[in-house]
Amino acid sequence: MERSQQRRHEEKEQRREAIIDAAEQVLATSDFDSARMEEVAKVARVSRALVYLYFKNKQELDLAICVRALRALRQHFVDSAARHATGYAKVxxxxxxxxxFAKDFPVYxxxxxxxxxxxxxxxxxxxxxxxxxxxxxAVHAVTVECLQIGMRDGSIRADxxxxxSAALSLWAFVHGLIQIAHNKQHFLEQVGIPPTQYTDYAIDLVMRGLRPVAGTRAPSDA
Incomplete structure (x- = not known):
């Protein structure tokens, strides 16, 4: 690629990223249904037509943010797993x-x-x-790797x-758990269960299904 072509490509990518940045800012203060591409263009300081040149509609722009969210989450997963020794503790x-992550990055x-x-x-x-x-x-691959480490080190059931499938099931469980803890926070507090206590209990509950079948407790960390 010639230098001029490379520069144009880099400038195009920078404009695309700037539009995604603007969309994140708009969604931080507006819900998806009420957010408008015109607002994104205004925040990005580009024309509405340019926004549509990069993204054919609001859904396409939302998906671009989704890619960012998943890439960021994967890195958080990698960093978190690296701080623990056993597969069980990693998972x-x-x-x-x-x-x-859901608390720190609500837009994501x-x-x-x-x-x-x-x-x-x-x-x-x-x-x-x-x-x-x-x-x-790539996100699920991190979970799969942690599960396989646990199967090898004996902290997760070998069968x-x-x-x-286990990784996808854990994703579905935790994703739904986050939604309930957020949307039903007042209910949980009314019945005497702090949201953090609820999520900690739920994680421990689902993790019990990964313990070795022999009945011994898996090490929490090592």
Whole structure:
């Protein structure tokens, strides 16, 4: 690639990233339904037409943020897992990490929630949809690796035949757990269960299913 072409490519990518940055800012103060592409253009200081040149609609822009969210979450997962020795402790830490991620990055969690609840045509996915699936697969790969480490070190049951299915199930469980802890916070407090206590208990509960079948407690860390 010639230097001039490379510069144009870099400038194009910078404009695209700036538009995504602006969309994140808009969604931080507006819900998805009320957010408008005109607002994104205003925050990004570009024309509305330019926004549509990069993203054909609001949904496409939302997916671009979703890719960012998943890439950021994967790095949080990697960092969290690295702080623990056993596979069991690594997997447990991923659940707590996702809960904290949702608190720290509410826009990202909202974007992920929209993606999880929206069906897509897997026969003809857009390039942005493919990027989301790729980023999501990278997140689940971290969980799979932690499960496999636990199966090897004896902290996770060795008869876990489908680590990917287990990883996807854990994702679904924790994602739903976060939504309930957030949306039903007042109910939990009324029945005497602090949201943090609830999420800690739920993570421990689901982790019990990963303990070795022999009945011995898996080490929490080492």
């Amino acid at each position: 447990a830490s991923l659940g707590h990490t996702y809960i904290q 969690f909202a974007v992920l929630s929209r993606f999880e609840s929206h069906p897509f045509d897997t026969l003809e996915p857009s390039s942005t949809e493919l990027a989301v699936f790729e980023a999501g697969s 876990l035949e489908q680590p990917l």
